[in-house]
Amino acid sequence: MKVADPACRSLGISLESVTAGHARLRMRVTGEMLNGHGIAHGGYLFLLADAAFAYASNARGPVTLAHSAQMTFLRPVAAGDELVAEAVERARYGRNGVYDVTVHGPAGEIVAEFRGQSVTVSGRPQERAPEAGT
Amino acid sequence: MKVADPACRSLGISLESVTAGHARLRMRVTGEMLNGHGIAHGGYLFLLADAAFAYASNARGPVTLAHSAQMTFLRPVAAGDELVAEAVERARYGRNGVYDVTVHGPAGEIVAEFRGQSVTVSGRPQERAPEAGT
Amino acid sequence: MKVADPACRSLGISLESVTAGHARLRMRVTGEMLNGHGIAHGGYLFLLADAAFAYASNARGPVTLAHSAQMTFLRPVAAGDELVAEAVERARYGRNGVYDVTVHGPAGEIVAEFRGQSVTVSGRPQERAPEAGT
Amino acid sequence: MKVADPACRSLGISLESVTAGHARLRMRVTGEMLNGHGIAHGGYLFLLADAAFAYASNARGPVTLAHSAQMTFLRPVAAGDELVAEAVERARYGRNGVYDVTVHGPAGEIVAEFRGQSVTVSGRPQERAPEAGT
Numbered sequence: 001m002k003v004a005d006p007a008c009r010s011l012g013i014s015l016e017s018v019t020a021g022h023a024r025l026r027m028r029v030t031g032e033m034l035n036g037h038g039i040a041h042g043g044y045l046f047l048l049a050d051a052a053f054a055y056a057s058n059a060r061g062p063v064t065l066a067h068s069a070q071m072t073f074l075r076p077v078a079a080g081d082e083l084v085a086e087a088v089e090r091a092r093y094g095r096n097g098v099y100d101v102t103v104h105g106p107a108g109e110i111v112a113e114f115r116g117q118s119v120t121v122s123g124r125p126q127e128r129a130p131e132a133g134t
Numbered sequence: 135m136k137v138a139d140p141a142c143r144s145l146g147i148s149l150e151s152v153t154a155g156h157a158r159l160r161m162r163v164t165g166e167m168l169n170g171h172g173i174a175h176g177g178y179l180f181l182l183a184d185a186a187f188a189y190a191s192n193a194r195g196p197v198t199l200a201h202s203a204q205m206t207f208l209r210p211v212a213a214g215d216e217l218v219a220e221a222v223e224r225a226r227y228g229r230n231g232v233y234d235v236t237v238h239g240p241a242g243e244i245v246a247e248f249r250g251q252s253v254t255v256s257g258r259p260q261e262r263a264p265e266a267g268t
Numbered sequence: 269m270k271v272a273d274p275a276c277r278s279l280g281i282s283l284e285s286v287t288a289g290h291a292r293l294r295m296r297v298t299g300e301m302l303n304g305h306g307i308a309h310g311g312y313l314f315l316l317a318d319a320a321f322a323y324a325s326n327a328r329g330p331v332t333l334a335h336s337a338q339m340t341f342l343r344p345v346a347a348g349d350e351l352v353a354e355a356v357e358r359a360r361y362g363r364n365g366v367y368d369v370t371v372h373g374p375a376g377e378i379v380a381e382f383r384g385q386s387v388t389v390s391g392r393p394q395e396r397a398p399e400a401g402t
Numbered sequence: 403m404k405v406a407d408p409a410c411r412s413l414g415i416s417l418e419s420v421t422a423g424h425a426r427l428r429m430r431v432t433g434e435m436l437n438g439h440g441i442a443h444g445g446y447l448f449l450l451a452d453a454a455f456a457y458a459s460n461a462r463g464p465v466t467l468a469h470s471a472q473m474t475f476l477r478p479v480a481a482g483d484e485l486v487a488e489a490v491e492r493a494r495y496g497r498n499g500v501y502d503v504t505v506h507g508p509a510g511e512i513v514a515e516f517r518g519q520s521v522t523v524s525g526r527p528q529e530r531a532p533e534a535g536t
Contacts, residue, residue: 047177
């Protein structure tokens with residue numbers, strides 16, 4: 001499946017599955033994604049997880065934005081590694097949602113754990129001030 | 135000042151200042167950084183903040199990695215906007231550090247707030263398992 | 269099962285089950301646990317979840333401490349409500365662990381979601397500086 | 403100054419100062435606040451910080467609740483220690499706010515760093531579903 005948003009498309013992220021409250025995305029770490037220590041920049045691991053969070057939380061219909069998110073880095077990731085991010089809705093109440101995203105490395109090992117807090121809005125995100133993000 | 139790491143260099147991020155426990159980075163949001171809502175992908179805001187965190191925490195010398203990080207998204211960011219991320223060390227004890235990074239938009243307004251937890255390691259990050267990331 | 273630690277004991281928290289990587293605790297919200305809005309103080313919801321996290325992460329044997337934790341508040345809780353916190357290990361690598369704790373209200377509804385990052389240490393926590401907490 | 407809410411009052415927490423966007427609270431760690439490792443339970447450190455967050459964010463007038471919060475534990479705290487939590491508003495936009503709370507030990511050392519995300523509501527918290535907490 002092809003992703004529709006510019007950020008994911010330009011990074012070669014592919015959308016493996018998306019249903020209400022769930023999404024799985026895949027990304028290959030390139031040499032341009034490395035940090036000063038020669039391993040994948042935490043920012044790209046976050047971006048992949050955040051994208052999975054966005055697809056999972058928007059799959060229900062109404063525009064949903066990221067209010068906040070948290071990530072724990074567990075293992076270093078090398079250039080060439082293919083990562084899979086799996087997002088699952090954990091809780092939802094009123095306008096608020098909580099999503100967990102696990103980022104797996106090539107051997108299925110967990111490289112990072114992400115948790116995102118979403119907020120459902122009406123209207124277009126550009127016109128809304130209070131909450132924004134993904 | 136030019137950034138040395140591949141991720142920041144390829145995104146055109148510039149390093150405006152870096153001293154022990156402090157760093158300021160600048161990034162221009164391009165069309166390739168947008169999400170499906172037409173605003174800057176939260177992942178790129180995080181990446182910029184995370185990079186500032188990495189420069190500030192590594193400026194003291196010993197290799198310092200991201201253990202975890204959290205971000206709150208406050209305002210949407212448009213393509214073309216120039217962002218400035220300012221990282222400041224908040225606390226440090228033993229191997230652990232806490233850093234705050236504020237991401238400012240073109241008019242100086244706060245668009246996101248980031249907090250990172252660092253861990254100082256010895257040796258090269260590729261050889262270390264427990265903590266990794268930025 | 270009776271809890272052994274002073275904090276849980278004095279609050280009447282009961283330990284319903286504990287195995288490696290898992291724990292379930294129960295607490296009744298008293299009038300002394302309310303905040304200025306007349307609902308349960310978020311600090312007590314956190315304390316219950318944090319205690320479940322501590323039991324689940326220490327069940328394996330070696331001393332494990334809280335490095336950091338994050339909580340999302342979803343529903344208000346009233347005095348008299350009985351809460352159940354269920355902690356599950358999500359990932360573990362090297363000395364680091366990630367645990368999720370869901371706090372349920374009387375009808376089983378989710379009132380809060382907690383995520384904790386643990387670190388396993390050797391020796392007694394009083395003698396260790398770097399990480400401490402729960 | 404005396405605190406008005408049951409949770410703080412029953413724990414002997416005193417309110418040293420409160421102005422719009424700022425609050426300072428003090429608490430003495432008792433033997434009933436210890437965890438199984440014989441140090442202060444992380445839940446009580448969080449509760450103190452969360453209370454400071456609540457006073458700082460509600461000082462402006464409209465009812466403000468905790469959406470979520472994150473805490474990093476840096477140093478162990480012993481029974482008898484007197485802690486001071488200092489809350490400062492970091493950013494505010496629309497209904498959302500970000501507050502930092504530093505918890506200091508008896509010698510002024512930092513024992514924990516807290517960050518809270520608030521949401522301003524209208525009406526009484528009991529009647530509101532979406533966000534609740536402190």
